[in-house]
Amino acid sequence: MGVSFQVSKFVILSPSMENTQKSIPINLYRISSPLAVEVIENRRLTAESRGRKNDVRHLVFKFNGSYPCIPGQSAGILPPGIDSRTKRPNSPRLYSVASPSTGDHGDGKTFSLCVTRHFWENPQTGEKDLPGAASNYLCDLRVGDKVKVTGPTGKHFLLPGDFGVRDFIFVATGTGIAPFRGMLIDLFQQGYERNVWLILGVPYKDCLLYDDEFRAFAVKYPKFTYLTAISREENNPFSSEVQTRQNKMYVQVRMYEYREKLLKILSGSNSMMYLCGLKGMEEGIFPVLNALGKGAGIGDSFAEKLKADQRLRVEVY
Numbered sequence: 001m002g003v004s005f006q007v008s009k010f011v012i013l014s015p016s017m018e019n020t021q022k023s024i025p026i027n028l029y030r031i032s033s034p035l036a037v038e039v040i041e042n043r044r045l046t047a048e049s050r051g052r053k054n055d056v057r058h059l060v061f062k063f064n065g066s067y068p069c070i071p072g073q074s075a076g077i078l079p080p081g082i083d084s085r086t087k088r089p090n091s092p093r094l095y096s097v098a099s100p101s102t103g104d105h106g107d108g109k110t111f112s113l114c115v116t117r118h119f120w121e122n123p124q125t126g127e128k129d130l131p132g133a134a135s136n137y138l139c140d141l142r143v144g145d146k147v148k149v150t151g152p153t154g155k156h157f158l159l160p161g162d163f164g165v166r167d168f169i170f171v172a173t174g175t176g177i178a179p180f181r182g183m184l185i186d187l188f189q190q191g192y193e194r195n196v197w198l199i200l201g202v203p204y205k206d207c208l209l210y211d212d213e214f215r216a217f218a219v220k221y222p223k224f225t226y227l228t229a230i231s232r233e234e235n236n237p238f239s240s241e242v243q244t245r246q247n248k249m250y251v252q253v254r255m256y257e258y259r260e261k262l263l264k265i266l267s268g269s270n271s272m273m274y275l276c277g278l279k280g281m282e283e284g285i286f287p288v289l290n291a292l293g294k295g296a297g298i299g300d301s302f303a304e305k306l307k308a309d310q311r312l313r314v315e316v317y
């Protein structure tokens with residue numbers, strides 16, 4: 001039946017995934033009764049020289065009482081003000097938590113987010129570079145500011161209860177790194193010793209997120225493999241096998257480069273793969289997975305097989 005681990009002071013994960021999901025509290029706070037949390041840290045993760053574009057922040061929020069959120073869940077952020085499109089109060093925006101189950105301070109009294117400053121284009125007016133309400137609100141917060149929070153939400157992008165007997169491949173683009181940072185900290189704090197990979201795609205080297213933390217993990221935990229794909233600074237050396245826009249180095253190219261080792265892990269029936277980040281990343285990754293599976297005689301659609309076996313989780317936005 002596998003082993004049982006205590007991941008946080010709030011949630012004891014049981015061996016079966018179903019039990020795990022049932023025991024996860026969700027929607028403790030709603031729009032009508034949000035939780036007030038206080039900003040205790042707002043740290044830029046990307047180079048200042050990149051300006052307002054590529055501005056990614058690590059924000060830590062402190063709360064009184066209880067806000068039990070585990071990696072893979074999201075917090076709802078209620079930005080103040082009126083939505084210019086609907087003329088109604090802003091609705092909550094979901095952000096994936098970037099902290100481990102007990103928070104960055106380990107006391108169960110904080111949670112953290114990884115937020116990129118977002119700009120959008122109005123298709124009706126053609127206006128460009130319009131600041132996204134929630135992301136700019138979050139990125140501009142100062143220590144001491146109060147924020148209204150709903151949630152937590154989400155039960156499907158969590159680590160399984162029997163994580164101690166599994167190998168993991170985590171693939172992220174940009175702020176899709178958030179849940180994996182929390183999961184890796186949770187795993188290593190629980191004495192996890194199996195194979196775990198992280199493949200992170202970002203545009204520039206000085207936009208790598210939590211790079212120091214992952215490098216430190218790679219030194220400390222020999223079975224942790226940390227790979228990056230720097231799209232605008234590295235070329236795709238496998239352009240005839242894996243096509244990418246402008247021959248950029250994307251996460252799926254790195255997967256192809258390490259295909260033998262990757263396949264060895266994914267061939268194990270206890271392995272799991274998690275993808276998080278830009279909508280569309282799965283369209284580049286699935287063909288690589290399928291090519292790997294086909295080469296190994298696993299069938300034409302390895303991605304579908306992994307999904308059917310509950311071994312592939314995708315969260316894109």
Ligand code: A2P
Pocket residue numbers: 173174175201202203204207229230231232245248250251252278280281282284
């Ligand atoms: P690029 O923007 O150079 O095309 P961010 O969210 O910080 O922009 O990072 C997302 C990263 O994912 C960037 O390096 C981006 O590359 C890359 N990316 C964009 N589209 C895809 C895709 N379809 N598959 C994989 N990676 C992608």
